[in-house]
Amino acid sequence: MPLLEADAVTKRYGTETLALNEITFAVQPGEFVAIIGPSGAGKSTLLRCINRLIDITSGDIRFDGVSVPKLRGQALRHHRTQIGMIFQHYNLVNRLSVLENVLHGRLGYKNTIQGILGLYSEQEKREAVRILEMLGLEEQMYKRCDQLSGGQKQRVGIARALVQQPRMLLCDEPIASLDPSSAKIIMDTLREINRTLGITVLVNLHQVDVALHYAERIIGINRGKILYDGVPQALSNAQIYQIYGSEAGELILDLKERYAA
Numbered sequence: 001m002p003l004l005e006a007d008a009v010t011k012r013y014g015t016e017t018l019a020l021n022e023i024t025f026a027v028q029p030g031e032f033v034a035i036i037g038p039s040g041a042g043k044s045t046l047l048r049c050i051n052r053l054i055d056i057t058s059g060d061i062r063f064d065g066v067s068v069p070k071l072r073g074q075a076l077r078h079h080r081t082q083i084g085m086i087f088q089h090y091n092l093v094n095r096l097s098v099l100e101n102v103l104h105g106r107l108g109y110k111n112t113i114q115g116i117l118g119l120y121s122e123q124e125k126r127e128a129v130r131i132l133e134m135l136g137l138e139e140q141m142y143k144r145c146d147q148l149s150g151g152q153k154q155r156v157g158i159a160r161a162l163v164q165q166p167r168m169l170l171c172d173e174p175i176a177s178l179d180p181s182s183a184k185i186i187m188d189t190l191r192e193i194n195r196t197l198g199i200t201v202l203v204n205l206h207q208v209d210v211a212l213h214y215a216e217r218i219i220g221i222n223r224g225k226i227l228y229d230g231v232p233q234a235l236s237n238a239q240i241y242q243i244y245g246s247e248a249g250e251l252i253l254d255l256k257e258r259y260a261a
């Protein structure tokens with residue numbers, strides 16, 4: 001059974017903007033999928049609908065066979081614990097330590113009082129430390145997050161998602177604010193998590209070359225519609241043009257340079 005199914009998902013903002021237009025696809029457990037497309041294509045909207053940060057207008061999204069739009073209360077909180085989110089701007093609390101930020105990933109499992117008091121079990125703290133060590137952040141553990149580099153902040157974001165023990169990671173432009181070497185570390189980390197922990201990864205990427213390098217499947221979106229869904233090897237330049245429209249020229253030039261090198 002697929003882990004995630006999107007069935008004719010449509011999302012409108014007000015009456016004007018049709019951000020997603022009958023999107024249909026399914027993701028199997030363990031897949032590494034890159035969603036590519038130009039600015040405004042609907043990539044962020046799609047991830048936010050999957051996690052129910054926003055409601056879809058029509059269609060259905062099923063996670064592990066359960067209809068996401070119908071979830072309420074405890075069931076919705078449980079759904080969100082299953083999905084780790086990683087953001088372009090990290091969404092960390094800068095004045096708190098790395099360890100405290102990572103433990104925030106456990107909040108979905110707590111009642112309000114436990115959450116407010118920051119009550120975490122020894123087991124949860126040990127697990128947070130173990131994940132920080134795995135991501136090479138053991139020396140940063142007690143630093144405030146505002147003392148970290150962008151790449152380190154994003155690794156904290158990944159650690160926070162992992163302590164949730166998620167089944168899927170949704171990554172919204174995780175490398176858009178990073179220099180190339182930090183971006184590589186983040187993408188390598190996501191691939192490693194996918195391969196060794198078997199966690200399904202859906203990653204929004206603006207950069208088609210990165211998507212081609214890392215993903216085993218590409219979903220290309222333009223104006224809220226899927227224009228390509230398949231393996232990276234079969235994505236032609238003509239299809240890249242279709243997906244990216246006027247932004248394509250520069251991208252394809254970059255690709256040629258990359259492959260020539």
Ligand SMILES: Nc1ncnc2c1ncn2[C@@H]1O[C@H](COP(=O)(O)OP(=O)(O)OP(=O)(O)O)[C@@H](O)[C@H]1O
Binds near residue numbers: 019044
């Ligand atoms: N909260 C909102 N209210 C109204 N319109 C929105 C909202 N969020 C996004 N949109 C619009 O929906 C469309 C899709 O936006 P979305 O952010 O999902 O695209 P994207 O592919 O993630 O682009 P980017 O990479 O620039 O974030 C755009 O036309 C955008 O202007």
